[in-house]
């Protein structure tokens with residue numbers, strides 16, 4: 607028996623990294639999964655990987671989370687194509703380095719807000735559900751950044767990224783409070799550095815990689831499957847009394 611048997615999940619950013627790993631893991635736990643992404647061919651590949659296994663239903667749709675009407679439409683499309691909606695994983699995002707303020711806020715903060723603003727009442731009207739947002743260690747603390755020589759690369763994106771992710775943490779708490787009486791749990795995951803395409807630049811230079819690893823007391827980066835495992839827990843009935851939490855999954859990064 608899977609931990610998510612009978613549930614329907616909508617995941618944004620499902621074409622790659624944490625979203626893809628979560629889609630595959632949630633399907634393995636019995637959920638039907640709508641794989642949503644701006645990269646529709648990547649989202650279709652994730653859905654096809656799930657379908658190959660044959661145990662769960664999966665579909666794909668294209669959306670830009672910065673576009674409010676895209677996010678709103680994705681909710682009903684999921685119900686129409688997969689027969690329900692119980693869990694929304696607002697996970698899509700872009701990295702800190704090299705992206706400007708407006709784009710980072712539009713995708714990493716407004717994108718999550720759109721999922722909450724439309725998703726929470728949608729789930730409440732259907733009798734309840736769970737929402738998970740992908741925050742970051744950058745939603746809990748400022749980023750130390752790369753070693754001094756690389757510091758310039760991290761500007762100005764780090765400020766926008768940290769602001770957006772702190773905003774996600776705040777939205778998570780506010781929506782948990784507002785929707786607690788309506789059967790909708792709202793939590794966030796705060797990953798440390800995870801080995802996904804987003805962190806390729808950090809990982810390709812051995813010195814930078816070792817430095818970033820050293821920021822995590824466990825001495826390594828995380829794997830997307832380790833975030834997926836936390837997402838499954840927060841989505842499942844095992845987390846039935848957990849709401850408003852920003853859960854670090856960070857090898858101890860924020861513990862010191």
Ligand SMILES: NC(=O)c1ccc[n+]([C@@H]2O[C@H](COP(=O)([O-])OP(=O)(O)OC[C@H]3O[C@@H](n4cnc5c(N)ncnc54)[C@H](O)[C@@H]3O)[C@@H](O)[C@H]2O)c1
Pocket residue numbers: 618619620621622623624625642643644645648669670671672697698699700701713714740741742743796797798799800801802803804805
């Ligand atoms: N990788 C890390 O170290 C790390 C750490 C903390 C938090 N995060 C967060 O985890 C989430 C997933 O990141 P990842 O590491 O899997 O990165 P990734 O680049 O592998 O995947 C991100 C996905 O989001 C999609 N996306 C980007 N903009 C979009 C938009 N406007 N609309 C819809 N989809 C869009 C991309 O196409 C991609 O498939 C992000 O919110 C990121 O900020 C990542």
